[in-house]
Amino acid sequence: MAAKGSPAEEALLVGVGGDDQLVESDDQLAPAAAVVVREEVKKQLWLAGPLVAGALLQNVIQMISVMFVGHLGELPLAGASMASSFASVTGLSLLLGMASALDTLCGQAFGARQYHLLGVYKQRAMLLLTAVSVPLAVVWFYTGDILVAFGQDADIAAEAGAYARWMIPALFAYGLLQCHVRFLQTQNVVLPVMASAGAAALCHLVVCWALVHAAGMGSKGAALSNAVSYWINVAILAVYVRVSSSCKKTWTGFSVEAFHDPLSFFRLAIPSALMVCLEMWSFELIVLLSGLLPNPKLETSVLSISLNTAAFVWMIPFGLGSAISTRVSNELGAGRPRAARLAVRVVVFMAVSEGLVIGLVLVCVRYIWGHAYSDEEEVVTYVAKMMLVIAVSNFFDGIQCVLSGVARGCGWQKIGACVNLGAYYLVGIPSAYLIAFVLHVGGMGLWLGIICGLLVQVLLLMAITLCTNWDKEAANAKDRVFSSSLPSDLAT
Numbered sequence: 001m002a003a004k005g006s007p008a009e010e011a012l013l014v015g016v017g018g019d020d021q022l023v024e025s026d027d028q029l030a031p032a033a034a035v036v037v038r039e040e041v042k043k044q045l046w047l048a049g050p051l052v053a054g055a056l057l058q059n060v061i062q063m064i065s066v067m068f069v070g071h072l073g074e075l076p077l078a079g080a081s082m083a084s085s086f087a088s089v090t091g092l093s094l095l096l097g098m099a100s101a102l103d104t105l106c107g108q109a110f111g112a113r114q115y116h117l118l119g120v121y122k123q124r125a126m127l128l129l130t131a132v133s134v135p136l137a138v139v140w141f142y143t144g145d146i147l148v149a150f151g152q153d154a155d156i157a158a159e160a161g162a163y164a165r166w167m168i169p170a171l172f173a174y175g176l177l178q179c180h181v182r183f184l185q186t187q188n189v190v191l192p193v194m195a196s197a198g199a200a201a202l203c204h205l206v207v208c209w210a211l212v213h214a215a216g217m218g219s220k221g222a223a224l225s226n227a228v229s230y231w232i233n234v235a236i237l238a239v240y241v242r243v244s245s246s247c248k249k250t251w252t253g254f255s256v257e258a259f260h261d262p263l264s265f266f267r268l269a270i271p272s273a274l275m276v277c278l279e280m281w282s283f284e285l286i287v288l289l290s291g292l293l294p295n296p297k298l299e300t301s302v303l304s305i306s307l308n309t310a311a312f313v314w315m316i317p318f319g320l321g322s323a324i325s326t327r328v329s330n331e332l333g334a335g336r337p338r339a340a341r342l343a344v345r346v347v348v349f350m351a352v353s354e355g356l357v358i359g360l361v362l363v364c365v366r367y368i369w370g371h372a373y374s375d376e377e378e379v380v381t382y383v384a385k386m387m388l389v390i391a392v393s394n395f396f397d398g399i400q401c402v403l404s405g406v407a408r409g410c411g412w413q414k415i416g417a418c419v420n421l422g423a424y425y426l427v428g429i430p431s432a433y434l435i436a437f438v439l440h441v442g443g444m445g446l447w448l449g450i451i452c453g454l455l456v457q458v459l460l461l462m463a464i465t466l467c468t469n470w471d472k473e474a475a476n477a478k479d480r481v482f483s484s485s486l487p488s489d490l491a492t
Contacts (some may be wrong), residue, residue, distance in 0.1 A: 040346045044323045050194035051185065052319030057197035058177075059311075061204050061229050065222040068212045069163075076219040079159025082152070083223070085284065086143055087164060091136045091171050093280045095129055097273030099178035103322075103408040104268055105480075106186035107329025111336075112481040115249035122183040122251075123258035124265050129175035137171055140164045159219065166220045169227035173234050180237040186326050187250060192240050200233035271413035275404065275420055282424040282453065283307060286432055286446040293436065299443040302382045306447065309369065310390050310397070313358050317398035320347055320354070321405030328409030332477035337470035344406050344465060351402045355395035362391040382443075389447045396454040403461035410473050411480065412464070419460045428453020 062084055069080040102125055109117040139146070144161020148154055181193050207228045211221030241247045287307065293299040324347040331340035362369075370383030407416040432449025435441045441448065 036342070037346060040327075040343055041350070044320065044327060044343070044347055044350065047185075047188060047190055047323035047326055048316075048319035050190040051322045052315050054181070054190070054194040054197040055318055056312075056315050057194070057201045058233070059315075060201050061226055064201075064204055065208055065226055068208050069219045069222045072212075072218055075155060075159055078156045080163050080219055080222065082147065082156060083143060083160040083163035083167065085287075086147070086160065087140065087167055087171075089281060089284055090139050091133075092174055093277050094136065094273050095133065095171075095175040096178055097276030098129055098132065098269040099125060099175065099182055099272075100276065100325075100408055101125070101265060101268035101272045101413065102179065102182035103186065103272075103325040103405075104329055104411040104413070105265070106183055107326050107409060108333035108411075108477040109481050110186050110250070111330035111333025112478065113334075114481050116252050117481065118183060118187065118250040119252055120255055120257045121265075122179050123254060124262065125179045125269075126176055127258060128262055128265055128269070129179060130172060133172050133175055137168045140168050140171065163219055163223045166223035167226055169224070170230050173227055173230035176234045177230055177237070180234060180241065183241070183250070184237070184247075185322060186329065187246070188326065188330075189244075189246050192237065192244075196233050196236040196240070199236060200229045203232050204229035268411065268413055271417040272408065274417035275407070275413055278417065278420040278424055282428055282450065285429055286450060289432065289436065289446055290443050293442055298378060298382065301379060302386060303443050303446065305370070305379075305383055306386045306390055309362075309387070310394060313362070313390075313394050314397060314401070316354055316358065317351055317394075317401035320351055320398070321401040323347070323405070324402050325405040325409040328406055329477070332410065332470075332474045333481055335474050335478065337474040340409075340473070341468075341470045347402045347405070348399065351398040352395075355398040358398075359391035359395050362387050362394065386444060386447065389444055389451070393447065393451050393454060396451065396458050400454060400458045400461060403458065403465055406465055407461065410468070411476065415464060416461075419457055419464075423457035423460065424450075424453040427456045 066077070066080050066084060070077045102121055105121045106118045109115070109121065141164075142161075143164035144157045147157035147160055152160075184190065184193055204225060208222055208225040211217050211225050211228075212219075215221055217224065241251050287300070287303060290296065290299045290303045324343060327343040327347075328340045331337070331343060366384040366387035367380075369387060370380030404416060407413065428450050430449070431452040432446045434445075435448050436443065436445030439445060
């Protein structure tokens with residue numbers, strides 16, 4: 001049976017449409033509603049803040065490596081940049097997406113107080129992601145040949161191929177890292193995620209310098225340093241899980257149960273990966289399309305700056321999306337559907353507010369931002385125009401990010417994958433091509449096309465969320481959790 005909340009929460013649940021038998025006067029309900037909403041905002045911000053910082057620090061590792069390579073020459077920089085992009089598309093995004101299945105599994109199990117299942121789910125994910133990393137490592141080994149087959153410059157492809165080969169150890173660490181992050185995140189343990197990412201980023205500066213310059217490995221040392229730093233991050237989190245009292249109930253040691261029923265994990269992991277990959281690949285496609293525009297050097301440069309800017313500000317709604325996936329999965333697993341619905345309403349309001357504030361900031365700095373990347377007046381002027389478009393895309397991207405988090409918390413990964421496929425590949429990419437090449441709007445047209453895809457994605461996810469039967473979702477969460485439990489667990 002679901003646990004009762006505080007009097008304020010019970011009053012609010014009646015006020016938001018619940019059918020509970022509690023009766024509260026309007027005078028009692030209004031203050032109660034304000035208290036519960038304020039508490040929900042605090043919970044989500046407490047989760048989102050460290051997750052935003054942790055994600056930024058994890059991404060800084062590859063950025064630092066490319067910066068070190070940039071001082072070695074133009075060819076090493078081009079190769080490292082291409083290899084990093086190729087690695088993201090063919091490996092890291094896939095592992096990130098598959099690991100996000102734990103948002104559903106671990107989050108709902110934690111809410112249902114089936115604590116030992118979190119450790120089982122984590123071990124199962126670690127085993128399967130490691131297995132998936134093996135064929136991905138083969139792809140990375142032949143990166144140079146693959147790039148040449150796609151018509152890339154032979155020298156750059158060779159440099160990228162060498163860089164990718166030395167990044168292969170990072171591939172195996174990255175999957176394990178994402179499993180640990182989600183294992184902790186779904187328990188509302190997020191400060192260690194941020195702290196370990198910060199420690200790894202600081203170590204990376206030293207490791208990268210040592211391998212690139214002191215050991216004389218050049219760009220290969222920069223690639224290898226990624227692996228060293230990711231493994232450091234994994235080791236810190238693994239030790240924390242082993243010794244921390246906060247994981248005492250959820251980590252009970254290695255279990256043979258982790259080898260059972262791998263298909264149950266893949267049924268969520270594959271659509272989870274598609275949700276992430278279909279969106280990320282669409283942005284990579286518009287970068288490739290920018291090279292076909294007139295004045296491709298200018299268009300590609302400005303689009304790269306725009307993507308870097310958008311990726312940076314996207315970390316805020318990413319944190320909110322991770323927070324809401326935890327809140328929704330926890331509440332559904334605990335059998336509190338109305339609390340899950342309240343959390344969704346709060347996070348959508350926060351995403352809209354964040355989008356308006358960040359959009360205003362982007363508009364205000366649009367004439368300054370381009371100077372951080374280039375001294376060319378043509379580039380700076382073009383970037384200023386693009387910032388207006390980025391402000392709009394960030395607004396919609398923030399909303400879709402939190403709605404995607406709701407989807408992960410509920411276990412709607414298959415629906416989310418279908419939505420992303422339709423939004424980006426039936427609407428977004430065709431619209432980008434039409435506006436950029438047929439209407440001759442250029443690089444800005446490519447981004448406007450992606451905004452069309454984002455708008456469709458937001459509308460579809462919003463419609464699905466509004467039509468959700470939260471009581472049914474809570475029942476589904478209960479079935480999912482207890483179907484994974486041993487008979488002895490069911491008895492308790």
